[in-house]
Amino acid sequence: MGSTATPAAPHVRIAIIGSGFGGIGLGVRLRQAGQTDFVILERAGDVGGTWRDNTYPGCACDVPSHLYSFSFAPNPHWPRSFSGQPHIRAYLEDVTDRFGLRPHIRTGHEVVEARWDPAQLRWTVRTTATTYTCDILVSAAGALADPVIPDIPGLDGFPGQVFHSSRWNHDHDLAGERVAVIGTGASAIQIIPAIQPLVQRLVVFQRTPAWVMPRADRPITRLEQWLFRTIPATQKLARAGVYLTRESMVGAFVRYPALLQAATVVARAHLRRAVRDPELRAKLTPDYVMGCKRILLSNDYYPALSRPNVDVVASGLQEVRGSTLVAADGTTHDVDTVVFATGFHVTDMPIANRIYDGAGRSLADHWRDGMSALRGTTVTGFPNFFLIVGPNTGLGHSSMIYMIESQLNYILSALRHLDSTGSAALEPRRSAQDAWNARLQQRMRRTVWARGGCASWYLDARGCNTTLWPSSTLSFRAATRRIDPAEYHLFPARTPTAPSAPTAPEVV
Numbered sequence: 153m154g155s156t157a158t159p160a161a162p163h164v165r166i167a168i169i170g171s172g173f174g175g176i177g178l179g180v181r182l183r184q185a186g187q188t189d190f191v192i193l194e195r196a197g198d199v200g201g202t203w204r205d206n207t208y209p210g211c212a213c214d215v216p217s218h219l220y221s222f223s224f225a226p227n228p229h230w231p232r233s234f235s236g237q238p239h240i241r242a243y244l245e246d247v248t249d250r251f252g253l254r255p256h257i258r259t260g261h262e263v264v265e266a267r268w269d270p271a272q273l274r275w276t277v278r279t280t281a282t283t284y285t286c287d288i289l290v291s292a293a294g295a296l297a298d299p300v301i302p303d304i305p306g307l308d309g310f311p312g313q314v315f316h317s318s319r320w321n322h323d324h325d326l327a328g329e330r331v332a333v334i335g336t337g338a339s340a341i342q343i344i345p346a347i348q349p350l351v352q353r354l355v356v357f358q359r360t361p362a363w364v365m366p367r368a369d370r371p372i373t374r375l376e377q378w379l380f381r382t383i384p385a386t387q388k389l390a391r392a393g394v395y396l397t398r399e400s401m402v403g404a405f406v407r408y409p410a411l412l413q414a415a416t417v418v419a420r421a422h423l424r425r426a427v428r429d430p431e432l433r434a435k436l437t438p439d440y441v442m443g444c445k446r447i448l449l450s451n452d453y454y455p456a457l458s459r460p461n462v463d464v465v466a467s468g469l470q471e472v473r474g475s476t477l478v479a480a481d482g483t484t485h486d487v488d489t490v491v492f493a494t495g496f497h498v499t500d501m502p503i504a505n506r507i508y509d510g511a512g513r514s515l516a517d518h519w520r521d522g523m524s525a526l527r528g529t530t531v532t533g534f535p536n537f538f539l540i541v542g543p544n545t546g547l548g549h550s551s552m553i554y555m556i557e558s559q560l561n562y563i564l565s566a567l568r569h570l571d572s573t574g575s576a577a578l579e580p581r582r583s584a585q586d587a588w589n590a591r592l593q594q595r596m597r598r599t600v601w602a603r604g605g606c607a608s609w610y611l612d613a614r615g616c617n618t619t620l621w622p623s624s625t626l627s628f629r630a631a632t633r634r635i636d637p638a639e640y641h642l643f644p645a646r647t648p649t650a651p652s653a654p655t656a657p658e659v660v
Contacts, residue, residue: 166190167277167286169263169503172201174292174540174556176244177222180251181560184224187567192253193279195262199248202296203240208320208339209346211237214367214449218391219398219551222247226387228380234369234449263506268535270510273576273643275536287576290563292540293503295619296496302334306472310490317343317493328352329488332477334469336362337609338448340493344462345452353461355477355485359468360606361435363419363442367449398550402624405443405548409600412442426454435466443548444604498619499523499612509533523618524589526580526639527632529562535579535643538563544592545628546610546619548601554625562632569635577643584639595622 166182168175171194182190198204213220217230220240225247231239248254261279266289268275275289299316301307307314315321317339330353333340340356341364348354380387404411419442427433436457438445457464467481477485501523504516518533523543525531530538540559547555570578596602599622601610610619621628 161276161283161285163274163285164189164191165286166288166290167266167275167284168192168290168292169266170194170201170292170294170297171199171244171248171257172203172292172294172297173222173244173553174294174559175199175201175290176247176253177553177556177560178290178292178540178563179253179256180222180224180247181564183251183253185564185567188256190256191284192257193261193263193277193284194257194259195280197259198245199253199257200241200244201294202318203237203244205297206237206318206320206339207322208317208343210342211339212342213237213240214338215398215551216394217372218387219394220553222553223391223557225250226380226384226391228377228384228387230372230377232369232371234367263503265506265508267508267512268510268537273535273646288536288538288567289507290538290540291503291507291542293501294541295498295501295546298497298502299492300494300497301492302469302494304469304472306474307490309474310472311475312487313489315491317491318496324489326351326489330486331355331489331491332357332469332485332487333491333493335493335495336360337493337495338446339495341448341450341453343491343493345450345456348456348459348462351461353463353487355463355465355487356457357465357467357469357477357479358435360440360445361438361466362445362448363416363438364422364448364450364453365415365419366422367451369451395550395554399624399626401549404600406595406599406622406624409441409443409603412600415447416442423454427458429458432458432464435464438606440606441600441604443600444606445608445610446548495609498609507534507537510535522612522614522616524585526585526588527562528621528628529559529632530566530578530580530585530640532580532582532585535577538566543618544589544621546621547625548620550625555621555628558625558629558632561629562635565634569637573642574645575642576645578635578640579643580640584636592622593617596620 168178171192175192179192212234216233217235221227227243261281264278264280266275266277275286277284277286299318301316313321313324326347327350329351331351332355333344334357336358423433423436465479465483467479469477470480471478475486477487504519505514507515525539525542528542528545540556545555596617601617601620610617612618
């Protein structure tokens with residue numbers, strides 16, 4: 153009986169990892185450019201990224217809705233100035249349907265491994281469901297995708313429920329329980345007010361207090377929604393107003409931290425009004441410059457902490473002994489459920505362990521001394537590979553959607569350059585990537601994130617800020633408007649008679 157040939161893996165021009173804002177945005181832009189030969193590989197059962205995964209009580213965005221949306225897909229139906237998670241997820245689903253992306257999406261396809269083939273000048277992408285080959289690979293996995301739960305001694309012996317804020321257990325009823333929330337960041341300040349009225353006792357473990365500003369949230373009226381529907385220019389004007397207001401703050405973050413003093417006065421007054429107890433107020437008062445860590449927005453966080461069933465432990469969690477949590481300050485607290493609001497793998501993105509260059513070396517290994525990329529988007533050693541929300545593209549003052557759209561411009565420019573030159577692949581020169589990051593880190597030294605006197609998740613294990621963009625969003629938009637061919641090597645297209653061994657890239 154003859155042997156059966158193994159069928160070839162399906163080939164697409166572009167494979168995109170992830171269906172959050174980055175993956176969906178790129179899919180829309182590709183279709184608008186007439187490109188339809190692509191797939192979006194999604195490990196979960198539906199689109200939405202972090203706005204699908206984070207369903208914890210009170211989950212909402214801290215960027216106004218009109219700015220936290222695509223410029224090419226306005227939503228006149230936002231119900232509030234700061235929208236909640238269900239409305240943002242519904243928006244992404246609507247964009248997916250409105251722009252015809254469903255046929256391109258492959259749910260249940262978690263990328264296990266992606267390898268560059270230097271002989272064939274293409275990527276082989278293995279998922280939990282099948283294997284693809286593609287000419288171009290884009291990681292839109294995002295930085296807020298994989299949760300961090302600290303390695304706490306004794307945690308595995310805790311008899312109650314333990315879960316991360318981004319993996320909320322909705323089957324577990326917290327009513328009447330003793331609950332510990334570990335962390336006081338952006339998720340925790342939304343969770344705590346939402347669950348405080350339900351629980352018997354709430355213990356909040358706070359390693360470092362945050363600066364909290366009032367949240368100017370309000371319902372968007374029916375008249376406003378009607379205007380946005382019937383006269384779209386009014387919504388563009390509202391978006392521009394929000395953008396300019398946010399962008400006006402950038403100088404205080406990246407060059408003149410002393411300018412944040414006025415905001416500090418507002419934050420202190422906000423704390424004084426809500427917290428009358430001087431001892432609790434002292435626990436909640438930061439000792440670092442505002443902006444060094446993420447500035448949080450909330451009107452109900454401080455009042456919730458002031459309730460009689462809440463204990464604020466100004467210390468981290470050190471050990472677990474059965475159902476007893478031991479803080480670093482030595483105090484003990486018996487609880488039934490532990491909720492970790494401890495963030496994500498941001499400076500050590502797990503997807504980097506699954507992307508391999510032509511020599512079999514992982515992206516994580518390339519980044520062992522810190523993440524870096526050319527213009528936050530391409531990486532030396534990885535031809536035809538693009539990152540959305542890559543190193544040093546995060547913000548402390550404005551909307552990440554603006555940054556994502558800038559990167560989409562850059563990727564589309566790269567695709568046009570490949571087409572116009574007839575090249576098979578492009579790869580950033582090491583000299584260009586190093587020069588870009590040297591300039592970037594030089595600018596970083598004068599920012600509040602470097603000079604503000606705090607330790608934050610913006611910094612990697614070496615204390616280097618590899619997450620944030622140290623300038624205005626306008627400057628990033630200008631830097632990513634189109635690729636600079638001088639920063640790239642081009643690989644000529646293979647011909648049927650060309651040898652299978654890799655050839656040196658053409659220098660442009």
